[in-house]
Amino acid sequence: MERPSIRSYSLRGNRMTRAQSLAINAHWDQYAIALAQPLNLNQNFPDKQKVILEIGSGMGEATAQIAQATPDTGYVAVEMHEPGLAALLMLIVEKELTNVKFIREDAIYLLSHFIADSSLDGIHLLFPDPWPKNRQHKRRIVQSEFVQMVCEKLKPGAFIHIATDWQPYADWIKVRFDANSSFTGGITPRPDWRVLSKFEGQGLRKGHQVTDFRYVKL
Ligand SMILES: C[S@@+](CC[C@H](N)C(=O)[O-])C[C@H]1O[C@@H](n2cnc3c(N)ncnc32)[C@H](O)[C@@H]1O
Numbered sequence: 148m149e150r151p152s153i154r155s156y157s158l159r160g161n162r163m164t165r166a167q168s169l170a171i172n173a174h175w176d177q178y179a180i181a182l183a184q185p186l187n188l189n190q191n192f193p194d195k196q197k198v199i200l201e202i203g204s205g206m207g208e209a210t211a212q213i214a215q216a217t218p219d220t221g222y223v224a225v226e227m228h229e230p231g232l233a234a235l236l237m238l239i240v241e242k243e244l245t246n247v248k249f250i251r252e253d254a255i256y257l258l259s260h261f262i263a264d265s266s267l268d269g270i271h272l273l274f275p276d277p278w279p280k281n282r283q284h285k286r287r288i289v290q291s292e293f294v295q296m297v298c299e300k301l302k303p304g305a306f307i308h309i310a311t312d313w314q315p316y317a318d319w320i321k322v323r324f325d326a327n328s329s330f331t332g333g334i335t336p337r338p339d340w341r342v343l344s345k346f347e348g349q350g351l352r353k354g355h356q357v358t359d360f361r362y363v364k365l
Contacts, residue, residue: 148256148260150253150256151253151255151256151259153255153285153286153290154253154286155253155254155255155275155276155278155286155287155288156203156227156228156253156276157276159228160230161228161229161230162230163229163230163233164230164233166237167230167233167234167236167237168233170233170236170237170240171229171233171236174236174239174240175236178236178239178247178248178249179248179249179250179251180223180248180249180250182250182252182257182261183261184260184261185261185262185263185264185266186257186261186262186263186266187263187266188200188221188223188262188266188267189221189266189268191221191223191248192221192246192248195219195220195221195246196219196220197219197220197221197268197269198220198221198222198223198267198268199220199221199222199223199267199268199269199270199271200223200225200262200267200269200270200271201222201223201224201225201270201271201272201273202225202254202270202271202272202275202288203225203226203254203272203273203274203275203276203288204224204225204226204231204232204235204249205226205228205231205274205344205345205346206231206234206235206345207224207226207231207232207234207235207236207238208234208238208342208344208345209273209341209342209343209344210222210224210235210238210247211235211238211239211242211244211247212342213271213340213341213342214244214246214247215242215244216340216342217246217340218245218246219246220246221246221247221248222246222247222248223247223248223249223250224247224248224249224250225249225250225251225252225254225257226249226251227251227252227253229251232249232251235247235249236249254288255288255293255296258296258297258300259296262300263300264299264300265299265300265301265302265303266300266302267300267301267302267305268301268302268305269301269305269306269307269308270297270300270301270305270306270307270308271307271308272288272289272307272308272309272310273308273309273310273341273344273346273347274310274311274312274344274346274347274350275287275288275289275309275311275316276288277311277312277313277315277316278316279313279315279316284319287316287319289309289316289319289320289323289324290323291323291326291327293323294323294324294326294327294330295327298327298329298330298364301364302364303364303365304363304364305363305364306332306361306362306363306364307360307361307362308335308338308341308359308360308361309359309360309361309362310337310341310347310357310358310359310360311357311358312346312347312350312351312355312356312357312358313350313355314355314356314358317358317360320360321333321334321360324360324362328365329364329365330362330363330364330365331362331363331365332360332361332362332363333360333361333362334358334359334360335359335360335361336359337357337359338359338361341359
């Protein structure tokens with residue numbers, strides 16, 4: 148299967164702390180979802196009405212807090228950075244969360260080859276890497292093709308929520324989603340459920356303004 152030609156994540160170190168390695172050895176298989184075709188994430192949480200795919204969960208602090216606050220919803224985090232997933236795994240175990248699982252994969256590859264069409268209840272894309280330089284723009288995860296793929300994977304009436312603290316990326320996101328006639332929505336007030344993550348805190352300290360988007364598939 149073809150891998151994406153563009154990497155929207157940066158290759159950071161994969162060094163683990165001892166606690167992270169122990170958590171991986173003890174619990175990884177319990178919470179990691181194995182890839183299968185087609186993958187319907189709702190089957191991983193038969194007792195939940197809705198399952199949200201979180202793209203790029205980072206160190207998992209926001210994921211764990213959101214999941215803890217909304218136990219009736221299942222969350223699947225997809226992230227490439229293994230120490231980040233190990234940190235999320237530790238939070239899952241510490242908080243005894245039963246509504247979070249994860250997939251270590253490139254979200255673009257996951258969506259394009261595994262996730263069943265019209266199967267997702269929602270997507271969270273919180274603080275995607277902004278790739279600020281002109282020559283890096285092609286690495287932004289939000290591209291017209293990504294918007295179309297998201298459209299194909301969401302159920303009718305399902306949503307994608309995006310937050311960014313990089314104004315030029317906010318403008319870029321708006322142009323691409325507004326151009327796809329299968330979506331309605333746009334800029335939305337910050338929702339109560341969106342807790343402050345490390346990345347957002349860093350942005351706010353630099354004086355960045357945060358923009359939230361909610362687009363619903365028609
Ligand atoms: C700026 S961080 C934000 C993390 C987190 N959402 C937060 O708000 O703290 C972006 C994350 O997205 C991940 N990421 C970027 N592109 C990805 C992709 N194609 N598939 C999976 N993860 C990706 C990166 O590894 C990184 O951890």
